[in-house]
Amino acid sequence: MKRRDFLKQSVFASAGSMLIPAFLKPFELIAKSSLSGHKNLVIIQLSGGNDGLNTIVPYGNDVYYQLRNTIAIPQSEIIKLNDMQGLNPTLAPLKEIYDQGWMSIINNVGYPNPNRSHFRSMDIWQTASDSNQFLSTGWIGRYLDSNCQMCKYPYNAIEVDDTLSLTLKGDSKKGIALQDPDKLFRTTNTPFFGKLIEHDKEHLDEDNLGYLYKTMIETYSSASYIKETTKNYDNNFVYPESSFAKKLKTVARFILSGLDTRVYYVSLSGFDTHVNQMAQQKKLFTQFSEGMNAFVKELNNNKKLEDTLVIAFSEFGRRVAQNASRGTDHGTANVMMLFGGQLKKQGIYNDAPDLNDLDAGDLKYKVDFREIYATVLNKWLNVDNKLILPDSTGTMDFI
């Protein structure tokens, strides 16, 4: 697109008029109700390697108590889900969600030849690569690259943070990171930047400078669009006081204001519990479960839970046996938690980890995480997963 044409369609050519660029206007004009059909995916990254065995506890297995003599959760405290597994008591706020059928638990998720480095394993999860393969784009980034109808603009995938994760970086398209629509708007919509993007250039993306200006204009437009759209919705729903809950509240605001975004990304950090795991997990689980409880309820109150799917993952689980510091070291397969109003198989999806069949002290994975991604892409985001993941990846039946 020539710069002139681009600007003609863009409000910035006529200063002082509406803040929404004309090319975004059709969405603005669509009534909120007609947008309610579009589905959202919320990805939650639990950074550091969450200990799945003390999250969804296999209390029915003696091996668990044998290998974790000082950090095992006593049977009496466990919130039992079936006769084998139960919730860590600090995840109590999830029980209510679980009972409503809004939570699914997938056990033994991992990948072949697991890597125990935080960096590397996180890369593998974010890029959906094989263990020995190096990809420079994230799986959601490749989803944006697939040119689907709703992956045209940076705000089609939003990370609630200051910087963008690899997951949301594609080859030609990338998502956008922001903590707060007002802050992003204030940063981008300064008179200085407004003046700059009137930049006189023939072709906006012909050279690197053109590419920089094009990205800047896209960001400027996205910031305006997000601010304008989200001011329609005021969340007065009460969330707990934690930065994680605050991020979820922001996601809820985005979803409920009808923002044209398919994917949201939120991280919670600090799960690398080598020492005194109980105290740290308690703190993080309180943030996680209270935040999720509020988020799911707010969406449900507004009839958007049906259109929302949340997947929570961590780069690896931890070793089955505890260490000598009342903590756990880096392991392999892990549990994944899913939330939403349209889960096909509510509750526990598959068999609990088999603690009698370990691989040198580690859980054996039964579900490749990419099958979960493929399922989400095919059945939720409605794109052909073959465009994004290896051909051979199968799909599952949780949605």
Added chain:
Amino acid sequence: MTENENFQKIKHLYNRAGFGLHYSELQKLSRTKLNKLVADMIEKAKTDVPITTIAPGHVKSVMLKNAGLTKKEGLSPEQLKERQKLLVSLNKQLKNLNTEWFFRMMDIDSPLREKMTLFWNNHFACREEGNPYFAQVLNNIQRKHALGDFRQLLLEVSQSASMLNFLNNQQNKKGRPNENFARELMELFTLGRGNYSEKDIKESARAFTGWVHDAEGNFVFNTKNHDNGIKTFFGKEGNFNGEDIIDMILQKPEAAVFIARKAYRFFVNDVPDETHVQELGNHFYKSKYDISVLMNKMFTADWFYAPENTGNKIKSPVEFIVGLSRQFNVTYKRQEIILQLQRGLGQTLFYPPNVAGWAGGRNWIDSSSLMLRLTIPSQILNDGSLNFSAKTDPDDENIVAMKQMDDAVIEAKKKGSRIEINWENFWADFPKDYSVQQIAGFILQCKPSAQLNQIISSSIDKKNAIIKTASSPEYQLC
């Protein structure tokens, strides 16, 4: 050649071969002819000045052993605490190494040496998981041979503890070969895809069996684990060892062209001109892989200074931050700020994304990283502190976990991110009659847009005009 032309060329040279220049430095240099300047620059960069931040012997296994803390089992709570402290101090060492190198780049002594080291550091991308000392050793190998003999560089890198670990050669044993190193050696370090077969990988992996390092990180050739059998490599048969394989690879002119292309993309243009690349590659090959010959050829070529190769490369985050810090005489009072800048913009030294290194070019730019780049200059130059939070360093996850902090990075930031700028020196560097437009023109490598020009000229405050210049898309290019 007019002096003005020479001035512009040297400015371009120092932006690509270094991290930018002060006006007065450039003025001094512009009296010298370009060819001599390039030769001097290369000579100076050959002097080896290793980083010595981490003392030899500061190796995890050795330190744990000396302290009697090797195994966690059976330790008292106090000893466990001691052990954890030791591990945290190792992580801190990597941060010290990072900032030491960062300060080196800011130092004028030999910008080319550090720029070349950065190039090799990304070419032989390696992530050190537990021993910062090993990372320092590898970094010093890349520095020592930055402009030396490529074969020697390749050999020493291949035999460094960091690389032996990273590409699993420690596990490469007779009868149970691990092909990771052999594959990357050809795919990423020397030849590129299409110039070898899967069989060549399998066979050459056998030749590297027994290449390991000892506890201190010294290279050891473990003959017991070495496969002495006959290997078939590039169609030849023999009992080849690792050095033989390296020599056989370098006999292929394709290796010289591969390195030349990589250097071209780093120093000249993201999109290589194959004629120029071949020209460089042939020259490099004929010189028997003398890196200084390659770089001299590049920096003295007419096309290096052609308009299509000037002011159009997107700075890497490190180039961006180092350049800005040098230009404005920035002093960082806290180490964490430098790391936060690197993490926030997506390039942390010693943490390449993977063995292929940073992809570079337009990959640096997304909406969020661009907005950070456009606002960081005013955060630094106006406020003297940063108002964004970078993601937690994965190696700090355990610290976050231990301290039970809600958001360690934000907390650290609040404790005062002090940054100081010496504006007097900045202004004093330029001639007295220099206008603000001329200063802006100097800190940019490309022509400012009409809009930017107008903004600069209509600013009442000249400091403000300069900060805006540094906050523009134009400033992202070098």
